[in-house]
């Protein structure tokens with residue numbers, strides 16, 4: 001077991017599935033105390049149990065009171081907060097003209113407001129850490145935060161907001177010992193990748209998606225989680241405000 005997170009406390013939203021679950025596992029394997037946050041109670045409990053990390057916290061990150069309560073509970077349990085990972089996210093696969101008010105609002109509430117509310121609550125706790133202000137936040141951006149893509153207008157807008165929120169918060173706290181970075185994944189094999197497709201998810205469809213990637217394959221969640229762990233660790237001590245692509249060359253074209 002690596003111990004670079006020994007004595008550190010991490011909160012991971014979206015920790016019940018996909019890249020959030022992989023990140024929770026990676027941080028726990030490196031010695032962190034991990035608090036899993038998700039709105040899916042069954043999956044969250046299963047992951048928390050499998051990692052031996054205590055009860056998951058269940059709720060909606062689009063609710064600022066819930067986000068404040070999550071951070072308060074993490075500090076109550078473990079005495080401090082060192083790492084905040086914002087992986088909770090949703091996608092709506094619709095062109096802008098066909099995106100309803102409700103779809104737009106739900107994507108913005110989770111991806112943008114949820115990330116902001118958790119960052120704001122985490123930063124207050126990190127500033128109050130015993131021994132002085134310190135911490136690392138890793139937000140989940142996307143290749144679609146910098147590039148446009150047809151058929152996912154609200155999602156693209158939300159991830160663009162996450163990218164620039166990350167930069168702005170990094171500058172707000174550059175002298176506080178609190179680093180704020182984002183990981184920007186490409187096509188990753190998770191439930192989200194397969195959700196809301198207009199055609200059945202078959203092996204052929206997954207191969208067609210993989211063929212759009214320069215390296216010719218989908219990512220596994222752990223390949224993103226390892227980069228999140230790096231950004232959250234002291235190995236990334238001189239990094240803040242960075243948007244780190246983990247996309248097999250997708251955005252290099």
Ligand SMILES: NC(=O)c1ccc[n+]([C@@H]2O[C@H](COP(=O)([O-])OP(=O)(O)OC[C@H]3O[C@@H](n4cnc5c(N)ncnc54)[C@H](O)[C@@H]3O)[C@@H](O)[C@H]2O)c1
Nearest residue numbers: 014017018019038039060061088089140142185188190192
């Ligand atoms: N899968 C991809 O190809 C891909 C690519 C780029 C970026 N991303 C981003 O990576 C992050 C993780 O995505 P994933 O692919 O692992 O997705 P996923 O669907 O496997 O997991 C997302 C998790 O977030 C939780 N969640 C959703 N809304 C929530 C809310 N309001 N409150 C609390 N929890 C909530 C879900 O219950 C789920 O457990 C997301 O922000 C996503 O936008 C995904």
